[in-house]
Amino acid sequence: MSITSPAVAATTAPPTTSAPEIASVLVVTQASLSLVAGLSAIPFAIVEPGFRVLSLLTILVAIGMFWLARNLRRQRRWARRWVIALEALSLVASLLLTVLPIGAMRGPVPVLVNLVMPAAILWLLWSRSGRAAFKTARRSDARDAA
């Protein structure tokens, strides 16, 4: 198949709509990891009352993140705002933990999960293409309403 094959065009979406899609996939990944963290704390919650609360809270937040990811993909502006707020909070908390001498960030996995992923989502939603995708959605919403 030649490099100028029309198949390329058939498999690709317009580049401007990719930012919300990529951000939603990253949010789904985060939600999946949070869901597992919440579920994995359940055995400890049997004897530790504090973890009953944290486990339930984590599972609920994970479900909320799946919902936010779905609405991010649908280019809902309120979902973008919520995700930006949550990711900024998560990033700030992770940076604080990095500074504290408690060994919270050691190695590539915690850096990828706690720093790179939230930073990438923020960058995608704040980037020119990200903002443009949500502005386009607002215009089409207004047109539909009219």
Added chain:
Amino acid sequence: MYDIAGEHASAIGAAIALLVIVWLVLRALSVLSHRRVGWAVALLNTYRATSAITKLAAVLMLVSGVIHLALIPSHEGITGVLFVIDGLGFIALGVAAFFTSWWRRPAVLWLVATIVAYVVWVIAGWETPDQIGIACKLIELVALGLIMRLAQPGRRTWPRRIWRAVAFPMMASVATLGIWVGGLAHPDALHAHAGALLQPVAAVATPEQRQAASRLLADTRASIARYQDPAIAIAAGFKPGAVSSADPLRHFENSANANAVLDPNHPQALVYAQTKHGLQLIGAMYQMKRAGQWGPDPGGPLTQWHQHEGICFSPFGFEFSFETPFWTCPLGSTSITTPPMLHVWIVDNGKLGPFAADLDKAVQKQLQGS
């Protein structure tokens, strides 16, 4: 709990080198296309026509491929052969993403097969999970999620919708659970139990080391005998730790002793067991100031320090759970790695001995019932 295996560290360099090379190739193509070189213009146009989501998925597969190839020298036999096949497959699919229309389904199958194979290898004990392997699975999971988003919307039946909604979280859960089970079922020689990393030491103690260990035990026993009554310990500056229903042992810490190093007269903490008749002094705990800073071990393998890592501490007192392999804790809890510690048990600690990381379960049960 999950470190970077020394022989796997080269994979990080390979991944960074790949990203630099990709950037340099794109710059070179840009320069050549400005000079109207035909094939460079065609390649650059193809690259620009590709959606960002496809580009990212392709780059992630290339990164995974390069990591697999970089790890071949540290994997022998069938695992090494599979790494060659896997690495080349990922690179082929990463390149195919730009030029073909058929790459998505093979890429999904390749990614799922790779993640499942890793889980099988880890559970079987043929591979020790470490941070490079786990980071690679994370990269593959994100690539899988991106490619799943590229799928054309088919018939919107409910089974399809449900499958699309649960497939990705289920894959992430399977990967997490498998790595966890494998790590717990096959801990390496330096893990006493989940979350406790042991100091590397020689296999056999010399006669001098045996004498030194006996001396440390005798000195510690003599020094802390005055704290049999917890009230005296509190008066001396030891602060009782939080009560936990999950842990019947209570540590009384003295921050004034923080700078002492394995000094029997200034232990960092006293350990009491909750018995039917109140708290009973059962040992002392020495602790260093920073994580990774192993203390002196006069008894060699007999006085092996340990540090707790991969622990999620709750803000509601002394409660903890284990971190997932992807380094996530329940919301509100904090991942903590403690500085190395050495317990000296002044009660008979059964088969584990006087310097073990843990109190023998049988001894603990006996104390609780006494």
